Amino acid sequence: MAGYREHISVSGLCGTAYGTAAVILFGFTPEQGILSGILCWMSGMLPDVDSETGKPVQKIFGILAAVVPMMMMERFREVGTTQEQIILLAICTYTAIRYGFSYILGKLSVHRGMKHSIPALFIAAQTVMLVYRSDELAVKGLMGIAVAIGFLSHLLLDELYSVEFTGTRLKLNKAAGSALKFVGKNFYPNIFTYTVLMFVTYLTLVQFGVIEGPEKMPHSFRQAVESLPMRK
Ligand SMILES: [Zn+2]
Incomplete structure (x- = not known):
């Protein structure tokens, strides 16, 4: 079980390399590169958000709660009409992430539960792609x-x-194989995780134009309703 420091250092290195590569090799702007690096760095702590590592994780959540509303400001402007509504939306998002989200995660998952799994990885990545506001799909993909x-x-x-070195030979401890898994031991967290995964995957595929979204449905539905012979 790697500690907070190990995680934050390794993901920090990954983020630095990733952000640099994005700018130099793929022509993203330096700002986009830096932001993607920071996202990568912070995501290195994500699976341990509710764990007993305590304080540092709480800090990460504090940062996350502040960053997400900033990233969603454009979205809020579309939804809210008045300045007050936009501010309230930002406050609600902050509170939901800072307290609500970590509470729910803590309740839902035992340690090394489904947060340490491949489906959780895809949920986290796709959620960021969905909420990140950009006209370019490449930038959403980058994040x-x-x-x-x-x-x-x-x-x-x-x-x-989880690989222990006991002087002369390597052996696997109890936690071996529990992080890189597709399904957990418990039934309900599995069902929950895969339901969420299917939902965000669907939304992502629609957003990236891989499959057709339901936008046309309400329209044709309205047309059908309007074409009905109704009494005026
Ligand atoms: Zn962990």
């Missing part, structure tokens, strides 16, 4: 993959730490 890499670095590190 999502950053989260996936940070998350993966955490899972790999936890796996690595």
